[in-house]
Amino acid sequence: MKTKSIFERLNAILLILALLITSSFYSQENKAVKNVVLVHGAFVDGSGWQGVYDVLVKKGYHVSVTQHTLLSFDEDVKAVNRIIDQQDGPCILVGHSYGGAIITTAGNNPKVVGLVYVAAHAPDEGESEADNGKAYPPAYKSIIKGEDGFNYIDPAKFPSDFAGGVPKEKANFMAMSQTPTADVAFHAIIKNPAWKTKPSWYVVAKSDRIINPDLERMYAKRAKSTTIEVDASHCVFMTNPKEVAGLIVDASKISK
CATH class of the missing domain: 1.20.5 (Single alpha-helices involved in coiled-coils or other helix-helix interfaces)
Known part of the structure; x- marks a missing residue:
């Protein structure tokens, strides 16, 4: 017994x-943060995030995709904050290209606990992405500045300059459906950059022709971002969604 x-x-x-x-x-x-907000860059809309969205949703994340107008930096920040405010708890804020400048400001929203930059601008206090681009000149020569103050990329060069690695038919469609972007948006002066107070992660696109990869590396190093480098074009978020989503998952594991 x-x-x-x-x-x-x-x-x-x-x-x-x-x-x-x-x-x-x-x-x-x-402890993993389950809300993710994806912010697109200039000349495109949020639909390019679908591959990343699909990977994250399958992993149980609640993913929102912003659709800002590219008419004004301040208005774009407001549009992104509107989506952040709709989250039911803390979120990871992700920005591509010009979207990086947006999350650098919108990231000060109290609900944002981490920033993920994807081949994106991350200006410091008093900087603009336009001036930083001059300091680190990009490879592309296809920008067309309209007399009405809006910029767009020469459709014939869009696939090679912007969308390298994207299937030809898709890249051609993106070229013809691109959204002209207000030139003044690129000259917005950043105040109170969120990456100075919140943790950040960075995807460097090693074959980027829109943003100089060395500028991306400078941004990442300065922000002390956890960084990965991917041999991809400016459209790394479309051509390599698993790698990008993987870094977002890593960012989400920070404690609330």
Whole structure:
């Protein structure tokens, strides 16, 4: 009887230990931030995020995609903050290209706990992405500045300059459906950059022709971002959605 009693006690202890370990595991899992907001850059809309969106949704994330107008930097920041405010808790804010400048400002929203830059601008206080681009000249020569104050990319050169690696038919469609962007948006002076107070992650696109990869590396180093480099074009978020989503998942594991 004593032997049976000892085994029963051991089984009870093992059961309690198993429950404690399981509870600890789920507690750690629950620390992951489950809300992600994806912010597109200039000349495109949010549809390019679909590959990243699909990967994250399958992993159980709640993903929102902004659709700002590219008419004004301040209005674009307001549009992104509108989506951030709709989140039911803390979120990871992700920006591509010009979207990086937007999240550098919108990232000050209290609900944002981490920033992910994807081949994106991350200006400091008093800087603009336009001036930083002059300091680190990009490879592309296809920008067309309209007399009405809006810029767009020469459709014939869009696939090679902007969308390298994207299937030809898709890249051609993107070229013909691009959204002209107000030139003044690129000259917005950044105030109170969020990356100075919040953790950041960065995807450097090593074959980027729109933003000089060395500028991307400077941004990442200055912000002390956790960084990966991908041999991809400016459209790394479309051509390499798994790598980009993977970094976002890493960012989401920070404690709330």
